[in-house]
Amino acid sequence: MSAMTQDTAVRTGRLARAAVYSALLVFAVYYLLPLYVMVANSVKPLDEIRSGNMLALPQVFTIEPWLSAWSTAQIGVEPTGLVPYFWNTIKMVVPAVIISTLMGALNGYVLTKWRFRGDTALFGCLLFACFIPFQIVLIPMASVLGFLNLAGTTAGLVLVHVVYGLGFTTLFFRNYYDAFPTELVKAAQIDGAGFFRIFWRILLPSSGPIIVVTVIWQFTNVWNDFLFGVSFADYDSMPITVALNNLVSSSTGVKEYNVHFAGAILAALPTLVVYVVSGRYFVRGLMAGAVKG
Amino acid sequence: MSTVAFLEIDHLCKDYGPVEVLKDIDLSIEQGGFLVLVGPSGCGKSTLLYTIAGLESVTRGEIRIDGRSVNDLAPSKRDIAMVFQSYALYPSMSVAENIGFGMEMRGVPKAERQRAIAEVAKTLQIGHLLSRRPAQLSGGQRQRVAMGRALVRDPKLFLFDEPLSNLDAKLRIEMRTEIKRLHQSLGTTIVYVTHDQIEAMTLATRIAVLKDGVLQQFGTPAQIYDDPANLFVADFMGSPPMNLIPVTVQADGAGPSLVVERATGGPATVPAGRAEGLEARAGGEAILGIRPEAITEVPADGMADGAAVVACQIEVVEPAGADTYVITHLGGKEVVARTSPDCRVRAGETLPLAFRMDKAVFFDPATHDRIAD
Ligand SMILES: Nc1ncnc2c1ncn2[C@@H]1O[C@H](COP(=O)(O)OP(=O)(O)OP(=O)(O)O)[C@@H](O)[C@H]1O
């Protein structure tokens, strides 16, 4: 008798599992389809796209569109490909991410471990930065950049992204350090460590998860930014997102869809790589914050 | 005190904004003394310790260590070491690095550091743990490492903030003895916070009882136990606590006596042993404080001087091995008496109890202070 009930239990269990897996499969296909379309069409010759089905696999495989998008395609008026703009973005993203993460960590440290009069009010003001829409800051930011003589430069873009990102990075680190025991800071004070030494030796080594979260957050945001790039960059500091837009919209004559697809993948690839490599830590870091905070 | 004070706390006040956490604290302890701060949770014990360490600024008053005002001295310059309630071991460092961090900050050469770490590790028997991280240690081992970090410093003053409160009962008693032994062998002055009154009694040379940031009493363990300054101290120190019985004071030719309501058998009258200040209160109310061990069954070989006998109906009998506690009601309050385990009384029976009135103390029911003249 028990064998029978067990049997039915196993069977319904299998059925439920099959239902769950097929639902997951449908969602996965739904989300992966755009990526498939981009990849498949970026390795087809142009006439195959125009004559045939977007969803079909390539009949003739070519990496010509990738090479073209990378180094020879027409961007605006110059046939440079995306490569110079790729480096522009790197030169902007790396300092912006490092500076905003470090400053956020320092802010979080001060706001939780060196409390002072009005610190909560100050934190509230910093939080505002997370809610201000991009469009509102465009004009004041332009005049500030002009005043600082940084208009149209990569340094100017770094400044913009650091300022805009500071609200988020401060929020992340403040919440993380809030759960960090203050007694450790007191113990280090008795041991004779100063302000920066405590930060460097006691807090930072325990900040792995939140550093990963902040770096991923800032990296994807700064890399994917279009509005600040298009508003404040010059021709020779233009980030890859703006260049991609120019590639897609400016070509006279035939639209080279395969080159556009390849270019779009190239522009998105670094954020994809960062997420695949450290996404696990991202989720874990967010969970750590959620459980403690 | 005949000896010169080593640590002096002089009219100390500490406010957090509008909240007064410490109110006019006056304390001092001699070189090599063991000062225990006790009091209920939130009374300001940790805050007082933090001000001594220099981790919190003081609002008013002065703190002197070895005759020198330290109000404006950084924590690392006060020649103190502290063990925190949570141990506060640096999570990213090994045990050896934890113990050596202070020396590293002071620029002690590496070889000398390692020698000192090894020595302390030997004293505390944590040599085999030196390369581990704090997360890989048990609670008792963490406690030892925290002690090691303080010991290696060889300070003039140790500050302990409830160092044993996170340990299980057995380990707590072991470590209590070990701390006492350590104090005897090092001879360093210690300030020790606890809310465990047994720890306070066993370790201290001086006890300070705090409540709501006000110092209630400061004295030797014997003074605190035998001569509590007010009802709070009487109730807080001792386990089971002191019996506090409402009585009416009567005066006749032979000195004051007390009338006590009993649950059965009508009021009883007993002579008041220590009568200071009671005559003036004839006809009024008072609170009689008497410890459980001063109430016993009537001994077969005759009573001690100053004992008074009252027959009481026993409600509960609690054998505790070495003693048997019996519980009755007097003056509407539960009263605990400590009898010998040979006393074969059963609940519901009436037992004559001998009250050692020479050990009794009296309190004013209105002000809660001791009655004295
Ligand atoms: N930073 C602060 N700001 C405001 N009030 C504080 C602050 N730190 C402590 N207090 C208050 O001061 C009082 C004393 O705190 P303290 O930590 O000294 O108590 P404690 O006697 O050590 O208690 P416990 O036995 O629970 O450790 C508490 O009422 C607490 O709320």
Ligand SMILES: [Mg+2]
């Ligand atoms: Mg405390």
